[in-house]
Amino acid sequence: MAAPNISLTLYYNPECPYVHRALTTLHELSLPFTTHFVDLDVPRSPAYLAINPRGTVPALTFKSPDYNDNRETIVNESLVIIYFLGNLLPNHLLPAAVTGVQVAVDRARIFYFINTWENKINPLFEKVYIASFAGQKEAKEVEDLLVAAIKKEIEPLLKKEERDREGLFLGGKDKFTMAEVVVAPLMLRLFAFVHGGLLPQSLKSNLLALPYFGKWAREIVKNENLLKEWDEAKFLEGSKAKLQQFRDGTYKPKIAT
Structure with a gap:
């Protein structure tokens, strides 16, 4: 399928x-793009705040002679960006929004999974990262919450249903869906914290011991398009x-404005 104009x-x-979500999506869809680095360690420039008033990343701009007289259009926030990219052309990440029961079911499955992850699990990841700064005891307490939430939700x-046993990804697919794009960058970072000794080894082993999540998590972090933009050592x-x-008391969270 040719790339859109x-x-x-x-x-x-x-x-x-x-950001890694957006990069993985772009690579999965083989879409040509350019990048503009945003330094998160300094206040955002007025030029960037004009693009994204929140000052966060990622942000995406696009031009097309087929839309808006080729004037620049802005898309902000990672989920909105990956949905936008997924709707540009037919692809394996997101079934086309056409009439039909199977397509409706597949899209609902992906959207519900992402909604569950963002609302029930993602906030706990942030607590795990914060706990890694505080110490092993605090990290273990949050670890128990995270593992229990993933097991439940x-x-x-x-x-998988019996008819969906062919592939390892959501719904029995053999390629990434949007669900994997959303979760994989976070899992890479969580496992890196364990590998680097910033979180207890038990966090990774307990997650991988979950029958379905463990098998799935092992596979999603191997994706070649995900790893194109990943440097664990750095x-x-x-x-x-x-x-x-x-620990020295010199850390100052950076503000966006």
Whole structure:
């Protein structure tokens, strides 16, 4: 399938897992794009705040002679960006929004999974990262909450029906869906924290011990398009530097404006 007649620019910072969602989607769809680095360690420039008043990343701008007289159009926030990209052309990440029961079921499954992850699980990931700064005891307490939540909320969604046993991804697919795009960047970072000694090894082993989630998590972090934008050593180096600043009392969270 030919790429749409569109020019894409992604405003990004490689440290951000939400940027990683957009990058993985672009690679999965083989869409040509350019990037513009946004330094998250300094206040955002007026030029960037004009693109995204929240000052967060990612942001996406596009132009097309087939839309809006080729004037620049802006799309912000990672989920909105990946849905936008997924609707540009037929693809394996998101079934086309056409009339039909099977397509409706497949899209509902993906959207419900993402909704569950964002509302029930993602906030706990943020607590795990914060606990890694505080100490092993706090990290273990949040670990128990995270593993229990994934077991309760995500395991049933990954339990395949009998007719869906061919593939390893959501709904028995053999390629990434949007669900995997949303979760995989966070899992990479969580496992990196474990590999780097910032979180207890039990967190990874307990997650991988879950029958459905464990098998799924092992596979999603192997995706070649996900790994194109990943440098675990560099990520850990930056994370450990921030941890040391936190312990020294010199760490100052950066503001967007």
